[in-house]
Amino acid sequence: MTTTSPPHRRPHIRPRPRPFGRALCAMVTPFTEEGLLDLDGAQRLAARLVSEGCDGLMLSGTTGESPTLTDTERSALVRAVTEAVGNRASVVAGIGTADTRHSVELALAAEKAGADGLLAVTPYYSRPPQDAVEAHFRAIADACGLPLALYDIPGRTGTRIEPETLLRLAEHPRIVAVKDCAYDLLGTQKVLAATELAYYTGCDEYVLALYAIGGAGYISTVANVTPRHFRSVIDAFDRGETDEAAHLQQLGIPLIELVMASGLPGTVTTKALLGALGLPAGPVRAPLQPAGQEATDGLLTAYERLTAASISDQ
Secondary structure, three states: OOOOOOOOOOOOOOOOOOEOEOEEEEOOOOEOOOOOEOHHHHHHHHHHHHHOOOOEEEEOOOOOOHHHOOHHHHHHHHHHHHHHHHHHOEEEEEOOOOOHHHHHHHHHHHHHHOOOEEEEEOOOOOOOOHHHHHHHHHHHHHHOOOOEEEEEOHHHHOOOOOHHHHHHHOOOOOEEEEEEOOOOHHHHHHHHHHOOOEEEEOOHHHHHHHHHOOOOEEEEOHHHOOHHHHHHHHHHHHOOOHHHHHHHHHHOHHHHHHHHOOOOOHHHHHHHHHHHOOOOOOOOOOOOOOOOHHHHHHHHHHHHHHHHHHHHHO
């Protein structure tokens, strides 16, 4: 008698929390040609990003030129974007500074302005030890009622959030997520395995890699110009089409490299490309300087090739 083995079934895996959605954009802060905050442009850009597949927007972060924004501008930006997107997307406000007291003030202001969550970077320049890093984040989380994501980007701050520190911070009820730019997949997996923290990659080249090992999604700079593409990567993975997800991730590499690894800051390259596409962006603020024409032309060519390839795949 011939017997048929039962079909292989994956064991039930409890889905990880996604407190801010899956597909987030680290949105640029549009300015007028005079260098003033362009709230109308911010609303138009935010509405486009949400209509094109983003279910969350991260404001006043690295890409949003947070070091050159005033406290008043940060709050005005949260209010304007929240008004533009309503309940169609989460709005996460970057409130991290090198000063714990100032970060707490910004957290309270963001909550009052209507943000859905907060993102706090490790204090920079002073390079505090890990016990001080932990105390900094706990002070912010204790002071405010919003969920808090921790931004681990030692390449910019000079100090990372060590996995052991994250394990302790994960016990705080309002510390719910990590924006991961530490380039340490081993450390990331240690924290993923032991906590309920939602991990979002902040490095566009790691969108699929982190998602495949249990990440919650991404907070992407390149999504300012190609929001549908990065959403398609994780959508394909969720459908079980892993080969297609890998193919789509690889299609984006030339543009990712030009935006994020061309020797220019991602804010500069993203705003150059947005401007070339006629989308709200405006100039960068000093000390950043605008991209030259050659760099802008290269970005536009890579964008057009990615767009054409994505269309041909459909």
